[in-house]
Amino acid sequence: MKEKDYGVTIAKSAGFCPGVKKAIDKVLELESSGKKPIFTLGPLIHNNQVIATLEEKGITSIGHPSEVEGKEGVLVIRAHGITPEFQREVESCGKEVIDATCPLVKHVHNNISKYAGEGYTTVIVGDAGHAEVIGLLGYTQGRGYVVADESEVLALPDFDKVNIVAQTTQKEAAFYKLAELIKQKAKEAVVSNTICEPTKQRQSETIEYAKNADFVIVVGGKNSANTARLAKLCGELAPKVLHVETEADLEGHDLKTPKKIFITAGASTPNWLIDRISGAVKNARMGAMGHLANFLYKMWAFIINSSLYTAFAALGLTYVCMKLQGVLFHVPLLVLSWLFVFSLTVINRGVSKTGQTEKRLPITIGVIAGAAALVIAFTLGFEIFIATAVFLGAGVLYPFRYMFKIKKFTSLPATKDLFTALGWSFVCAYLPAQSLDMPFTNANYLVIFYAVLLVFVRSVILGIGAAHKDIMIGKESFYKAFGLKVTRVAIIAIIAAVVGVLITLLIMGWKVKLVTMLLLGNIYIIFIAAYYYLQRKPRNIMEETLVDGQFLVLAALCFLARFI
The missing domain is CATH 1.10.600 (Farnesyl Diphosphate Synthase)
Structure with a gap:
């Protein structure tokens, strides 16, 4: 369902993806069972507001198990996954370990492992240094490359056999474009479209509505790669795009003049945050339609x-x-x-x-x-x-x-x-x-x-x-x-x-x-x-x-x- 109030359309696909929901549910289940403290190996997801909420519940992020050596607690593997070597190290540290890796990321791990075992070199279309990509590289048996654009593809060596995969939140059109170039460098190539289905749906809906919008607001963490990619996609389609984390980021921007505003969000953005931002946008636009309506709405919201x-x-x-x-x-x-x-x-x-x-x-x-x-x-x-x-x-x-x-x-x-x-x-x-x-x-x-x-x-x-x-x-x-x-x-x-x-x-x-x-x-x-x-x-x-x-x-x- 999408909302079309006051010229504002909210994406149906906006909000947590299934993998993020599963990760959140796992740590909340641990918290509710009284197993505290809970330590996630890196931020569970890339959203500062959600991380702050988790910290209020005693769920904190660490970089390595050694940081909590000698302390009680449960270790949780983040939604983005980790390398198999790091996972073995984590599991041998003597603490209870819960794996909250997104099942769709696990699917990519299995894909890479299968072809790497058959002698294929892996080329990952994604963002080098991103937590998910670091984890994926760990399954390539030391034969892995990461590319983000054509110049990086041209710098690749030639291959006998190559398996081309994608970071799960990549733009599908860009992935296929680079895959075609990579295939030219190999005698044998397998193209594994590992972009997750929720990402495809999110991108498809974004393309449909962003191209007809005067102003697109993309909600999500500034440290979220998939949100940044979504904002970039919107920038190719709409005359004005704004990437925001909270409603405070809306200050100074004209929300009344645009006839059509489209709001979408990254996979790690909670719906309650989208609600707050869409509410702020609608309140600003209601002001243009009449102070009385705006006042009555705010009073009812307060009640x-x-x-x-x-x-x-x-x-x-x-x-x-x-x-x-x-x-x-x-x-x-x-x-x-x-x-x-x-x-x-x-x-x-x-x-x-x-x-x-x-x-x-x-x-x-x-x-x-x-x-x-x-x-x-x-x-x-x-x-x-x-x-x-x-x-x-x-x-x-x-x-x-x-x-x-x-x-x-x-x-x-x-x-x-x-x-x-x-x-x-x-x-x-x-x-x-x-x-x-x-x-x-x-x-x-x-x-x-x-x-x-x-x-x-x-x-x-x-x-x-x-x-x-x-x-x-x-x-x-x-x-x-x-x-x-x-x-x-x-x-x-x-x-x-x-x-x-x-x-x-x-x-x-x-x-x-x-x-x-x-x-x-x-x-x-x-x-x-x-x-x-x-x-x-x-x-x-x-x-x-x-x-x-x-x-x-x-x-x-x-x-x-x-x-x-």
Whole structure:
């Protein structure tokens, strides 16, 4: 999917390639299992923002195992791969070694090894000195050359047998052009197009859209060879090209005048960074279309990003559960649910931010909101206060769970989605009945189960969006733990269970009008699930607006049920 808002088109192929995703997932899995510290042999990928995020999680880059001799930790081979000699050295250093080499780079290793074993000289079309190319040369059995242009091809000696391969991120047209020249220097030549398929797709899409754009913005690390190559390709097609790492690089450039802006990115650029830059571009262009629209967009983005909207969604679910349980309208309960969810959401999001300054403010605000929630809980009774404190404390400690090194707990998949569902259902469904000393009936238990199901599917769906935006999450997310197919089946099953709970309440004759309205509300929930089934890369605030909006829709239906 590509976006065409405000004359801005975002490449479908932009974002992490599969090899980078696999490497990131491997180190996050290690981190989530409590195996720290983690050392990557060189930067895991070529993106400074991602590397900074990994460092926040205790994943740091070193040049050689000797730098951490005598220390505990796990060594990770970077996505670009290393030479077989270096790999043997690494594996003999006495530490646990995890190979995060991109599978497509491994394919090139195998190709070179096969032909080198048959006496072929290898010529690599690529960038000499690049980490991937250094690794490839290690498989040539000492008979390898690297060329980047025609002059370097002309300097090659003649060969009896030559195998011509490409660095996986090379420009395909350039590779074939040089391959034809290299073939003229050999009696026998094999051309192995080892450019990876994601790179081919990225280049094809870039050519299609860059040639019709007035301005192309290429997002990615300045130290990323494939991003630099992508920018060079765009420079041959568009009148103006800008290579940026962050939105700060946009300053001083005219973003309003160009009619068509095309945004693409290198293979090591996360979607969340592309989102930020595309958002900055759109904001600048909205300014040209009207200050009011720009102001309203920024206000809505603030409400979403500050977790205020999520807190109101929890308040809406509390209202629904109160009505289903027959609890009279009770303002302190509604405020408590708002503060509880706001506190935990802000703290968890704050912890995941990079940089101490970015962390400090949201965590402080979250702690204040949590303290206010405890004050309200205390006014509702000592038992309510203790239970709220336990759930709130568990939520605050969740981001630091791996520090406790409880292996069975830290390795449990989908913990984030499960804990979110339990926390919300406690404050939104359990407390309304418990705080007023109501005797628990089957209907109460069904309502609590109903809340657990709704929040669990909400968390799972948002996890899909987070993964698509390349946010650093591990197997604590259901989607990352079980994959897209299982997640889709699970979502369908949960929605069916939600319907089942409501039908059970109808059969019991429990608040028939209200339950009927909530059954209608499932149409919206099914719409959200279908949206995420089809939408592979949601990129903006609309995602959270739609998903958390289900609770506000259900609350509105509950209110309308009064007039039926």
